[in-house]
Amino acid sequence: MNLIWIAPPAAGKGTYCSMFKDKYGFNHISAGDVLREEVKNESEIGKEIASIMAKGEMVNDQLMKRLIEKKLTTLDLSTAFMLDGYPRKLNQAEDYEEILGKLGLNVDKVIFINISKEIGLKRVLGRRTCPNCKRGYNILTGLNPKIEGICDNCGSALESRSDDTEESYSTRYDVYINETKAVIEKYRSEGKLIEINGEGAPEEIFKELEKLLGVNNG
Numbered sequence: 001m002n003l004i005w006i007a008p009p010a011a012g013k014g015t016y017c018s019m020f021k022d023k024y025g026f027n028h029i030s031a032g033d034v035l036r037e038e039v040k041n042e043s044e045i046g047k048e049i050a051s052i053m054a055k056g057e058m059v060n061d062q063l064m065k066r067l068i069e070k071k072l073t074t075l076d077l078s079t080a081f082m083l084d085g086y087p088r089k090l091n092q093a094e095d096y097e098e099i100l101g102k103l104g105l106n107v108d109k110v111i112f113i114n115i116s117k118e119i120g121l122k123r124v125l126g127r128r129t130c131p132n133c134k135r136g137y138n139i140l141t142g143l144n145p146k147i148e149g150i151c152d153n154c155g156s157a158l159e160s161r162s163d164d165t166e167e168s169y170s171t172r173y174d175v176y177i178n179e180t181k182a183v184i185e186k187y188r189s190e191g192k193l194i195e196i197n198g199e200g201a202p203e204e205i206f207k208e209l210e211k212l213l214g215v216n217n218g
Helices: 013-024 031-041 044-054 061-072 090-102 117-126 166-189 202-213
Strands: 002-006 027-030 081-084 109-114 127-129 136-138 193-197
Touching: 002 013, 002 166, 013 027, 013 081, 013 109, 013 202, 027 031, 027 061, 031 044, 031 061, 044 061, 061 090, 090 166, 109 166, 109 202, 117 127, 117 166, 166 193, 193 202
Parallel strands: 002 081, 002 109, 027 081, 109 193
Antiparallel strands: 127 136
């Protein structure tokens, strides 16, 4: 089984990917992580990416296609895998299916975690993270530390991300939804889309995803 995850910022995609990886051993491929890995390793593709990013430009679709194809060829494809952060546009979806076709695979399911802009904004504005132990909190959704501004786990002062602002989130949300709309509809029409409301408790959403994917044997 191979999955594509589609979710706007703050929908909890990273949480669910971690849950499936930990419980079922799925390989998790994050397009962003793959980009950073190539740059860090100073590979041929990584040097191209670094040059593009240094100019403040976006990595083009052909380079992303090469990057994803390279990553997939390093994996044991008999193990289920999840891809997030790609494809975001219709032509990227077509590129990805071309890559899978070379490997004798198809897209099995596409999970779309749907949340409203209002809920996403609340999650983002309330996020606080410990810079030391990385424990996360959210002061607007009830996940508060026992002492305001202080990590329960290690006592460090909590921080918020510099881009966790209303303006930044609103832009990121709109761009993501507009870019992925055609991809969502493509896979809906093919009967491969699983759309789930991402505004509930993560544990309950995870259980529902297990049922919809048919992976929970007990």
